[in-house]
Amino acid sequence: MMSSSSEVQYGGGDRGFPTKCDCGLRVVPLLLKTQENPGRLFYRCISKKDVEDAIPKLEIIDREITKTKTEVEELRTLIEDLKKDVARSQIEIRNWKALKAVCLLCVLWLCC
Template sequence: MSSSSEINHGGEIRGFPVKCECGLRVKPYLSKTQENPGRPFYRCITKKDGHLFKWVEDAVCEEVEDAIPKIEIIGRKLTNTITEVDELKTLIKDLKEGVARSEMEIKKWKALMMLCFVCVCFVVICIAFLMFGKAMKSKSAFTSM
């Protein structure tokens, strides 16, 4: 997580350093002292006193410390997202059930409309037969005179 390497806190560069405070590059070295043989550190390429010097394990520790709050934020966002997904799944399920109920209701209304249509047709046919029958009687009454 080298993103925190550019963070400067009161003159201290946190995390993995890229540049010294003087603006020059920082380079990794291995200690050759008796107290810290082979211990890795970062140092300004000028190697002058007062310029950046940092042990690698300190940089790693700072990177982890700076990453923990970001990871916690991501964790909270992930938890919120999972909750939202669960709510959306429930909403989708409810909507599907509503669609199924609506489809059943539409089928019932179609059947009722078909029944009404048949009834209306039957009534129209009955009325037509009654009127045709009366017309035939009237016609036969006029023809018999």
């Protein structure tokens, strides 16, 4: 629990939610889950142990972000390759249409 020391800093003046503990670290709001006081709001200092406990989780998140960035870059490369394939296919389709028109003209010329 937070003490009511004058060094506790509040987000909105002297009332409201505290933002800093007596020790100067940030506080986090939490809800009690006890039978006596379910849902009661209290504040806890972000202590060194909390930070140390978070480091492995942050390392996992960092690895996931790095992996995701790599996947995004691979997808960008794939998209660029697909765009090139589409452009080549469009040219090929135009060439086939032109060839079809020439063949049709040749067939009509030969038949007449």
